[in-house]
Amino acid sequence: MQFGGRKSKVLIxxxxxxxxxxxxxxxEPPLENISLSEFETLAVERLKxxxxxxxxxxxxVKLSEQYSKxxxxxxxxxxxxxxxxxxxxxxxxxxxxxxxxxxLAYCQTEDLRRWFIQQEIDLFRxxxxxxxxxxxxxxxxKNNLNYEAISKKDKMDLQLQLVNSSYGISGSKxxxxxxxxxPFQDALDLVRTRKVYLKAGYAYVPHQDIVTIVLNDFRxxxxxxxxxxxxxxxxxxxxxxxxxxxNHLSHAYVGQDYSxxxxxxxxxxxxxxxxxxxxxxxxxxxxxxxxxxxxxxxxGGRMQYGLFLKGIGLSLEQALQFWRLEFMRGKVDADxxxxxYAYGIRHMxxxxxxxxxxxxxxxxxxxLSNPPSQGDYHGCPFRHSDPELLKQKLQSYKxxxxxxxxxxxLVKGMHYQLACQKYFELTxxxxxxxxxxxxxxxxxxxxxxxxxxxxxxxxxxxxxxxSQEQSAARGSAAAVxxxxxxxxxxxxxxxxxxxx
Amino acid sequence: xxxxxxxxxxLPDLLPLYYRRLFPFSQYYRWLNYGGVQKxxxxxxxxxxxxxxxxxxxxxxxxxxxxxxxxxxxxxPYKIDIGAVYSHRPNQHNTLKxxxxxxxxxxxxxxxxxxxxxxxxxxxxxAEICSKCWTLMTIAIKILDRALRDDFGFQHLLWVYSGRxxxxxxxxxxxxxxxxxxxxxxxxxxxxxxxxxxxTVKKVVLTDPIHPFIRESLTVVEKYFPQYALEDQDILGSKxxxxxxLSLVPMDILSHCAA
Numbered sequence: 029m030q031f032g033g034r035k036s037k038v039l040i041x042x043x044x045x046x047x048x049x050x051x052x053x054x055x056e057p058p059l060e061n062i063s064l065s066e067f068e069t070l071a072v073e074r075l076k077x078x079x080x081x082x083x084x085x086x087x088x089v090k091l092s093e094q095y096s097k098x099x100x101x102x103x104x105x106x107x108x109x110x111x112x113x114x115x116x117x118x119x120x121x122x123x124x125x126x127x128x129x130x131x132l133a134y135c136q137t138e139d140l141r142r143w144f145i146q147q148e149i150d151l152f153r154x155x156x157x158x159x160x161x162x163x164x165x166x167x168x169x170k171n172n173l174n175y176e177a178i179s180k181k182d183k184m185d186l187q188l189q190l191v192n193s194s195y196g197i198s199g200s201k202x203x204x205x206x207x208x209x210x211p212f213q214d215a216l217d218l219v220r221t222r223k224v225y226l227k228a229g230y231a232y233v234p235h236q237d238i239v240t241i242v243l244n245d246f247r248x249x250x251x252x253x254x255x256x257x258x259x260x261x262x263x264x265x266x267x268x269x270x271x272x273x274x275n276h277l278s279h280a281y282v283g284q285d286y287s288x289x290x291x292x293x294x295x296x297x298x299x300x301x302x303x304x305x306x307x308x309x310x311x312x313x314x315x316x317x318x319x320x321x322x323x324x325x326x327x328g329g330r331m332q333y334g335l336f337l338k339g340i341g342l343s344l345e346q347a348l349q350f351w352r353l354e355f356m357r358g359k360v361d362a363d364x365x366x367x368x369y370a371y372g373i374r375h376m377x378x379x380x381x382x383x384x385x386x387x388x389x390x391x392x393x394x395x396l397s398n399p400p401s402q403g404d405y406h407g408c409p410f411r412h413s414d415p416e417l418l419k420q421k422l423q424s425y426k427x428x429x430x431x432x433x434x435x436x437x438l439v440k441g442m443h444y445q446l447a448c449q450k451y452f453e454l455t456x457x458x459x460x461x462x463x464x465x466x467x468x469x470x471x472x473x474x475x476x477x478x479x480x481x482x483x484x485x486x487x488x489x490x491x492x493x494x495s496q497e498q499s500a501a502r503g504s505a506a507a508v509x510x511x512x513x514x515x516x517x518x519x520x521x522x523x524x525x526x527x528x
Numbered sequence: 529x530x531x532x533x534x535x536x537x538x539l540p541d542l543l544p545l546y547y548r549r550l551f552p553f554s555q556y557y558r559w560l561n562y563g564g565v566q567k568x569x570x571x572x573x574x575x576x577x578x579x580x581x582x583x584x585x586x587x588x589x590x591x592x593x594x595x596x597x598x599x600x601x602x603x604x605p606y607k608i609d610i611g612a613v614y615s616h617r618p619n620q621h622n623t624l625k626x627x628x629x630x631x632x633x634x635x636x637x638x639x640x641x642x643x644x645x646x647x648x649x650x651x652x653x654x655a656e657i658c659s660k661c662w663t664l665m666t667i668a669i670k671i672l673d674r675a676l677r678d679d680f681g682f683q684h685l686l687w688v689y690s691g692r693x694x695x696x697x698x699x700x701x702x703x704x705x706x707x708x709x710x711x712x713x714x715x716x717x718x719x720x721x722x723x724x725x726x727x728t729v730k731k732v733v734l735t736d737p738i739h740p741f742i743r744e745s746l747t748v749v750e751k752y753f754p755q756y757a758l759e760d761q762d763i764l765g766s767k768x769x770x771x772x773x774l775s776l777v778p779m780d781i782l783s784h785c786a787a
Contacts, residue, residue, distance in 0.1 A: 192737040212680060213703075213711050220714040222739050229681025229703070 047120040050109065051155045053171055053249060058125045064269060067129060071277055073106045074126035078147040083446065083464055085150050091157060099154060109155075132264055133277035135257040139396065140278055142442075145250055152246055156239060164235075173242065175208040178232065183207060186225065186232065193225035194234050206235045215241050278396075295341040297350055303340075307475035309448055309468045310409045311394060312336050314421075318405040323358025328398050329406040330369075332389055334376050339388035339469035344377040390467045391445050410435075410444040427454050540580065543604040551600070557593035559686075559700075560610070572632075574611030574618040577603055586611075589618040607691075610635075613705075633706055636682075636699040636715070640668050643693065650761055650769070657693050660760040665695060667752050671745045672697060675719060679741060721745075729775050 062070075080102045088095040103110035109119040127148070134144035159167055168175055183190070183202055190202050197205075215231040217240060218224035225232040233241060265271045295303075304316040315333040319325050325333065330351075337347060351373055352365050360369070371380060378385035391408065400407040409418055415436060422432045431454040438447035449465040452458075456478045463474050561570045575588040575596075590596040600608075612634040614621070621629045642649075642657055642665065649661040669687060676682045676699060686698040707715075718741065722731045734742065757763050764770050774782070 189740045192743070193739050213707070216710055216714040220717045222718055222741060225740060226679040226718075227681075228678070 047117045047124070049167065049170065050120075051152070051159060051167065052120075052124065053246060054124070054127050054253075055249070057128050058121075060125075062125065064273075068273055070122055070126040071129040071133070071273075073108075073122075074130055075277065077102060077106050077108055078130075078144070078151070079464070079466075081147045081150050081154075082143075082443070085147075090150065091154065096154070110158075130277065131254060131257050132261070132270075133274045135254040136261065136278065141251070141254050145247060145254070148250060149243055149247055153239060153243055156242060168238075168242070173214075173245070175210050175233075175238070177206045177208055186227075189225050189227075190232060190234070193223070193232075194237065195223055196236075197234055201234075208233045208235070208238055210238075210241060214245070217241075217244055295346075297346060300337075300350070303472075306479060307472050309471040310421075310451055311407065311448075312468055312472075314409055315405050319354055323354055323356075324360070326404055326406075327372075328400060328404050330372065331376070332394060332406040334373060335386055335388040336468050336472075338376060340472050344374065344379065347373050347377070388467070388469050391448070391465065394468070395444055408444050408448075410439050410447040415439065422451070425455070427451070539606060540604070543606070544601070547601045547604060553593060553597050557596065562700075568617075569613055571617055572614045574614060576609040576611060577605035578607035578609075579603060579605055587618040587621055589620075636704040636707060636712060638672060638697040638699075639690070639694065640665065640672075640697075641690075641694040648757075648761070655693050660756075663752055663756045663760070667748055667756075669695060669697075670748045672719065674744060674748070675741060678744075679718075680715065 080099065084090075084095050084098055088098070100110050107119060107122065109116055109123055130144065134140040178186075187199060187202050190207065191197055191199055209230045210233050212219050212226060212229055212231045215224060215233055218231060218233065218237060219226065224237070264274070300316070301320075304313050308316065312333060315325065315329050318329070319333070334347065334351070337350070342350065348370060351369060352362070355365050355369060356362060374380045376386055394406075395408045395411045398406070400412050409421070413421070418439070419432055419436065422435065427435070431450070435447045435450050435454075438444075438450060445465050448471070449461045452465065452471060452475065453461050456475060458478060461474070463470065465471060557570070560573060564570075571589060571591055573589060574586065575590070576584065576586045577588060577600075578584050588599070590599065611618070612631040615628065615630045615632055616624055642652075642661065643654060645661070645664045646653055649664065651660045652658050673685060673687070676685060676697070682699050682701045682704055684700040684704075686700060688696050688698070690696050721742065738746075762769070763773055
């Protein structure tokens, strides 16, 4: 791939033939020049797409109507090829290039590779299923998968064997579906588990399973390609324009950064304890608890939690007071605190050193960087805690057994953010979270929204509320008029933050 | 021959005779040369010899049949292993820079060992074999031979007695020699039914529908079962044996019988 400063407007693309197909194996990398900004845009948009694929993959049954509808609309919104959308060369080009850019960002570690391969496979499966069935065979052949469909007569002759070898195939299904003769070496997963009929070295694969074969082929190719890409990374990283971009992508968080100053000073220190139980995501709840218990947190924990608190509205003065009070309950005296810890806190707020105003960590960052070790309490509990301990913790927070098992399933599937989202849904008693969790501060804001709505309908007993007599009175009056209701609700929420 | 007549101490005297008079060198060479179609196929083949006192030598290779003969008659190996065909002559592998000496092809080989059937034979155990339990070998060979030919399409199979207590099957088709490691393990798994070790009582569980491979294999077993199990092994002849059999019968059938 060559990168120039100019944007190439005219597509003199030797791969035009490739773009005539609705779906490709990404065997050949793109060979054109693009601008850096297009490079970044394409990559970020594909990343958004893959994240949607991940979310949908866990919240809906894959390939169900709901799944298809949502994925289609996302593909449309992000300008990627969808449906049997014929010949949109621009979209296909975008698909091609963005895939290869993300390879550069996601080939570096096992975790990243696994995630990338999983989402690309799901996307591929979706598109493959949407191919015009008449064009299926043609597509297979064009991509060097030389599978022949067997004749009707052969199908009838072999019907009993086919029924007895393939999963979920009845006599009538044999009649309705195409069966392909595939060399057994290309259908190893089906052979290994004895889920296919074998004769004379050929596997007789029903159409419903041909996807498995194609996907396995895709997985193998992509896996090999990523390994190769990883080896050429040093050369790529030597281009200084690319390294920051690629690092940003693999830790990418494509939403709000919660560093805005607008809610500074809207939280009082007394509110932190009750808030930690009600509105903190599990990682921060855990950090807060550990801080209260041990009157100390190590560096990783201080960063993760400290920045989070900044994000929810703690000012520098409040933060200093907060940490100092807690540490002094432990083994640290005022002097030591000022010497060893105060500087770090001021640094977090951009008042020291290079004066960078650090932003609170996103979920991606918490999950992927700086894993906790002995004596640490930071990280993502869904990712870093031992499953048994995680279960116990959830039990102690009164999460229902069925809820816990749903969460643990998501954890097993490595969908940590979705597990946290499920935790949100269970602790807030809502059916669906209505947001896609990707940042601890987002969790907090959404939680406050949900709890704020509840306040007008049933008065929640929060310790902080008692100091806000006014808002309580306003709240009960608002129950009368529904149109005032909305305005009042927002006012209440604001006044919640108006503090002594 | 009855095991009492064989004495390993005679080997140093017998082996030279064997290698001079009986060993089929020309057929051996003709096989491994594969018609001379691929260049240096025989020359790049690794042989390993196990000599007297368990001395094991690897990376032996030969340019001609004559060289092979001379070396074997000189060394009188107790055991010969045929290895893979490599990218270069194995006996020169040390002269190559690391990484360039690679195994390229190898036949697909199955090793059936009588001791794997110790839990279903009572006449012998370990290295002993007799005509009663050898039937198990016959059954295994017929099942495997059919599957390798009919299901996998292999045609060039060499079945040999391993020398001690089992048989080897060498699948020599070109496609077999070129199989990847993943493919080899997939074939082996396709052919496997018995799962579980010491802790498992019922090591084979069959559910409907029965895959054609299993169906065909059962047909072979059923032919030999009455003679082998009921007569020769007498599985219903003792309480202990009968209990073992009953523990394999599915629950629902047992309760049906009891009623």
